[in-house]
Amino acid sequence: MKIKLFDVVKLNSGNNATILGINKNTYRAEILTEEGKTLEFKEITNSDIKEVIYTKQNKSNLSL
Numbered sequence: 001m002k003i004k005l006f007d008v009v010k011l012n013s014g015n016n017a018t019i020l021g022i023n024k025n026t027y028r029a030e031i032l033t034e035e036g037k038t039l040e041f042k043e044i045t046n047s048d049i050k051e052v053i054y055t056k057q058n059k060s061n062l063s064l
Contacts, residue, residue, distance in 0.1 A: 001046060003027060008054040016053065017044065 003009065007019045011031070020041070021028030031039045 001049065001052065003046070003049065003052065004055060006056060007052055009052050010050045011044070011048055012050050013048075015039065017049075 003019055003022070005019055005022060009017050009019065009029075011017055015034075016032045017029040018032070019027050019029055023043075026043045026045055028041065029044045030041055033039055
């Protein structure tokens with residue numbers, strides 16, 4: 001799964017997370033409650049991620 005900076009992902013735990021940093025095999029993430037409140041900041045891996053909820057599209061990929 002291709003994860004980019006500032007993607008919003010759904011975790012296996014059911015929480016959402018915003019990707020704030022990318023390392024070699026881990027991601028620095030802000031973990032959020034369902035209400036959008038910050039729970040914690042922590043390192044997560046691909047195995048913690050269920051799906052990508054939001055990703056910013058490149059303007060070059062958009063058709064006019």
